Amino acid sequence: MSSQTFSLLSPVSGTVLRLEADAGQTVADDDVVAIVESMKMEIPVEAERAGALLEWRVKEGDAVEEGAVIAVLRLA
Amino acid sequence: MKTVLVANRGAVASRVIRALRKLGLRSVAVYSQADAELPYVAEADVAVALGAGGARDTYLNQDALLQAALAQQCDGVHPGYGFLSENAGFARRVEEAGLVFIGPSPRWIALLGDKIQARDYLAPFGMPMLPSSTELHSVDDLRAAVAQLGLPVLLKPSGGGGGIGMSPIHREDEIESAWTRSASVTAKAFGNGGLYVEKLAARPRHIEFQILADRFGNVRCLFERDCSVQRRRQKVVEESPAGRLPADAVKALVARLEDIFARIGYDVIGTVEMLYDDEMGFSFLEVNTRLQVEHAVTEEVTGVDLVAAQILLAGGARLDAVLADAVQQQGHAIEARIYAEDPVRFYPSCGTLQRYRLPQMPGVRIEAAYREGNQVTPLYDPMLAKIIVHADDRPTAIARLQAALAQTCIEGVKTNIPFVLATLAHDDFLAHRHYTNKH
DSSP states (O other): OOOOEEEEEOSSSEEEEEEOSOTTOEEOTTOEEEEEEETTEEEEEEOSSOEEEEEESOOTTOEEOTTOEEEEEEEO | OOEEEEOOOHHHHHHHHHHHHHTTOEEEEEEOGGGTTSHHHHHSSEEEEOOSSSGGGTTTOHHHHHHHHHHTTOSEEEOOSSTTTTOHHHHHHHHHTTOEESSSOHHHHHHHHSHHHHHHHHGGGTOOOOOBOOOBOSHHHHHHHHHHHOSOEEEEETTOOTTTTOEEEOSGGGHHHHHHHHHHHHHHHHSSOOEEEEEOOSSOEEEEEEEEEOTTSOEEEEEEEEEEEEETTEEEEEEESOOSSOHHHHHHHHHHHHHHHHHHTOOEEEEEEEEEETTTEEEEEEEEOSOOTTHHHHHHHHOOOHHHHHHHHHTTOOHHHHSOSOOOOOSEEEEEEEESBOTTTOOBOOEEOSEEEOOOOTTEEEEESOOTTOEEOTTSOOEEEEEEEEESSHHHHHHHHHHHHHTOEEESSOOSHHHHHHHHHOHHHHTTOOOOTTO
């Protein structure tokens, strides 16, 4: 198992609307793992690579800046 | 009316305040903490703070808005567009508080706000309709409807807007996934899960018609706008006249809409959104029971101040006292909506407006939401400004809009200006053969 981790960043400033995966879960490349709401739009946050979701760094309702770390994943 | 609460923000709040001032009425603005420095707050005669928070805590907070209106001795409320402009419950509360709601009667907002109800209600009056199903309750209902209508079809929520929850179905094997997707999105977004399907036009154009009406059964239709240029189902470029439409069909529809809306007794202001397809002609999409964002293109070609007319008609003026006998379309107007967003992915872009320079040129009208130094926050919609041009003909109007955009300098957030410029230079737009993708 790889020990390399990577961060999932918010593509926009906004509010975390929904977390769509659980910590510990494995996600595939391009899976939508969270939704950030900004300016009345729901922006999907996709896993850029497949991996295991180690830890959420935000919870639903949190305000996030563009580029903020949303979650930490371990490369599959 | 003497004093009007403007229950909105940004460019439309400025626009309404300007109309109120022209009519000699006092304006009361409301603002959230994030919007305190926006121009409209200073433009109003009085401004009332709504506190911190997003839309729900501020511009959608009915109690706070009514309290502000009563505290400032307002006798009218203008909802603008978006927020509470199509909320029948709010309109009723405004009226029950003894104030004028500057929009259609609440019963029209309630009845026409639901697309299925609106279609069922208007069809017997002769509104042209696309072939469609009744309300669907299961994927089996959807299969039966598809068998009857034939593919392609569009699965839509009955209570929605902005394209949320819509799924096009082109093949049999897409039925199941389309149902699952639309049903779940609709339930989350609108609470009620009502869905229906309609026939999908091959090359649809979004053409809408401006309605003004008094409270005595008189109705005028101030012609059409073409709003076919959209991104993520939000309008970006709008124009009037629409052009490349059979003139007799437009004239006949204007007369038919005036007749239908007079017979039902519709009042104050509204827009009838229609789909136009060369083969199927016009068919009904929905009624927006409010002022539209793109009202300015109609104002430019007709010379009618729609916002002032809306205020006067809501206050009980007769249509013939508000409008000249013969209103004509003169020249060509185009509006571009400038959004704070990435021009490629259309993601919102927030930040401080380090530069916000909008052009001052003849034939160019600016509806600004911000001023230099303001913050663009993720709390509200992404519209930064509207640029509206008016010229003798469409090619001159396009050139004028390109020149205006070239002189527009906005820094600190990304904008969709490159997307608008690419649209204006696109062969299909120039040749006037553009369509609304997957309406």
